[in-house]
Amino acid sequence: MFYRIILFIAVFLLKCEISNAQYPRQDERNQMVSAQIEARGVTDAATLKAMRTVPRHLFVPSNEASRAYYDSPLPIGYGQTISQPYIVAYMTEVIQPKENFKVLEIGTGSGYQAAVLAEIVDKVYTIEIVKELGGQATSRLKTLGYSNVEVKIADGYHGWPEHGPFDAIVVTAAAEFIPPPLIEQLAEGGKMVIPVGSPFMVQTLMLVEKKNGKARSRSLFPVRFVPFTRQ
Template structure:
């Protein structure tokens, strides 16, 4: 496919996200996503963050396989999770589950610094390459167990998790700054909910269910 083809499909994806947001007003409490989020989605080419054989489907509003039993999330879900995070230009963000780097690239447009953890070494290697080619200099990727967070870089203004644990890992709550926000899917595979977690200035935690989702499981390699 040519770049003009991708441009047209990219524009259709943005229009579909905008339409689906209107239908999700009941869950989101608003009919449109933040302008900065939509600008980031418009700027980052999703097709460079999917396997080459799937590029014709890059702008379809569906998850796509990226190998190792993992997927790149549906564009609408990426948009909603990013919007819920309310990333500010001065924020430091922790991402759990780099995949091939698409969500990282979106966050790099919005935050001062992004730290991303990927369990699978080959995915982390590819993500670094793809992010570098897109000029995402403010993203650092490491291989590791996302359930532990990144203590050396903590605390974080924002935390986003792109795989689902049954329960929110305590380390991620601990590494979230007072006044911070976390967006995470959690629950049993058949009953996952997208959660917004907020820590107030005194360190008290509140959670809000947004809607039901289906993510791959967040693996804790030391829990077995």
């Protein structure tokens, strides 16, 4: 028994080593999760594990790589940003992802959110409207071995009806209306999460839940601003 435990620990450490060799900067990821994400109340174990695993620095432009684990969004070109790590984690946690989930993402961007989801759920379908960003994300996700992510370069308005309904929909780009086809493709009891706010500000989120065929919204403020009044 003792040798088995030793062997298990040895294999575990070896795996960690391989993982570290494959995705360096593990310490920074651990620090990011504990200081920025757990400290703000994200508790979902699968989400935390995914955030510790996905090498965020490989999803940002090389000139931003040194800041990849900072507590802030970063520009990725084409007027887009990779969200602050905490927001990615919160958006993931809020849809309560399960292993058997089929998730649709609108706005692939760098592919980071898709990769985090892909660590947890069965299948991720992601749509990007900017051809160049979509192309980069496709090859990045392929290189990193995310075989359960499918990227499509198209108008996210229509969703991906061939693969619907989806257990959850993650919209990463804020929009002034929620496309009716997306609500239609949301499964009964499903959750859709949408960020609201300027990309450089701490964002608030909107959660749309479908119950009895009817969509209802809930505004979520991941960062605790309140109370805004001074007594």
